[in-house]
């Protein structure tokens with residue numbers, strides 16, 4: 001749905017240049033939620049703004065729904081942008097317009113008639129659960145309600161793709177939860193493809209099917225979240241499950257990207273006569289599946305066989321690097 | 323308190339003079355306001371649009387417009403009035419009276435208002451403008467439907483400041499025969515040392531300014547949804 005290849009972006013300032021994107025390839029499948037996570041200054045916003053050409057990449061191409069946006073300009077670029085919704089961290093609502101008029105704005109831009117606008121605005125406000133706030137002004141709403149208006153506005157022109165720049169970063173945890181749920185529902189019910197950027201791992205864990213970890217203008221890692229978790233040395237796994245450092249001798253990190261009902265640890269002791277000592281761990285629901293990650297000390301004569309057994313069971317076993 | 327008696331005695335003579343002066347002042351100020359908005363608003367919009375990072379960056383245009391505005395702003399009004407006398411005669415056929423005064427008043431207020439417009443437009447959240455681009459809005463649409471409506475409270479506050487400044491300029495215009503309350507203050511108060519006229523014009527000017535300011539404040543409050 002979104003295919004960006006070789007994206008580079010250099011900001012030229014008076015005295016120096018800032019390399020914000022240094023060769024990023026981004027492939028977002030139709031109907032998935034793709035999260036880009038990284039620290040402030042990593043280039044996430046720049047990447048997102050390159051996707052709808054708010055920022056023109058210095059090099060590389062961007063195609064959305066099969067259309068090469070980098071080759072467009074003027075009226076055709078504006079038309080293409082109408083097919084891409086965008087949600088903003090600080091909502092970016094017009095303070096002079098009511099909620100209903102804010103949601104109607106993209107429809108006005110697209111030249112939709114008054115009656116049709118009114119009908120569509122009603123639908124959208126219902127979709128985000130804000131019918132009774134139609135005549136309120138943004139200043140009278142809570143942060144979560146403002147973001148719902150922002151989402152309704154982004155969906156007004158029935159886009160296939162939604163871009164979200166830190167949509168929940170200005171919200172408290174409970175509100176964040178409800179907005180993420182809303183995005184999840186929209187993704188499922190409308191088949192909406194969502195590209196979101198965030199600095200919160202939690203967002204990736206809760207709703208993303210795929211993810212990329214961004215640092216200094218490049219993707220350090222990208223792919224389906226569950227695949228990444230099953231990849232040795234995964235940064236994503238380490239960030240999603242911050243375990244205490246496993247530097248004691250014989251400690252391994254075990255990741256199991258699905259539910260295990262078998263009593264694996266007692267099995268190990270029985271079969272291989274090794275000492276098993278669970279040092280720390282966590283089980284989390286990721287992409288709708290429960291995923292666990294444990295630091296386990298395993299010692300004994302048959303240690304190697306025990307590890308092989310675990311790998312055989314489909315678990316990812318990583319020896320402590322230190 | 324003998325001045326009250328004297329004032330009461332003279333009031334029937336003073337009232338028509340003051341009332342006509344007030345009407346002349348309002349006439350000059352309202353027409354000048356109209357021309358000021360007509361030229362100052364687009365000028366202010368252009369100043370913001372041509373800015374670096376504006377909707378249509380054009381540093382050269384911005385520099386020229388900025389310079390013109392600064393020249394207009396740095397001329398004392400009384401000097402400007404004399405400087406544009408020939409233009410005034412060309413446009414109105416005379417250099418005396420309220421109609422003639424409209425010309426320098428407008429010219430003096432346009433750059434003043436343009437800067438206030440510029441300031442008000444700059445206050446508009448950049449995020450909202452970016453969001454409009456993301457929605458596929460044209461630049462003119464952004465000016466008409468985002469920039470101006472979002473800045474409306476600031477624009478009205480700026481307009482009120484401009485009108486108040488015009489009232490004060492109009493009193494100066496009185497000094498060279500522009501008519502209005504300022505003219506009365508000069509002719510009766512200054513040249514004939516008639517304190518009654520002097521203070522009466524002061525009171526009238528204060529009342530007019532106060533009314534306009536209050537009306538403007540109400541409008542600004544009504545328009546502001548922040």
Ligand SMILES: Nc1ncnc2c1ncn2[C@@H]1O[C@H](COP(=O)(O)OP(=O)(O)O)[C@@H](O)[C@H]1O
Pocket residue numbers: 011012013018019020038039040041042043044045046047
């Ligand atoms: N308009 C701009 N002009 C100059 N530098 C910019 C601009 N936008 C972003 N940058 C720089 O590019 C880098 C990436 O910024 P950004 O994409 O906003 O990162 P993130 O969203 O991950 O915090 C930063 O170093 C930032 O200072």
Ligand SMILES: [Mg+2]
Pocket residue numbers: 044045046166
């Ligand atoms: Mg950012």
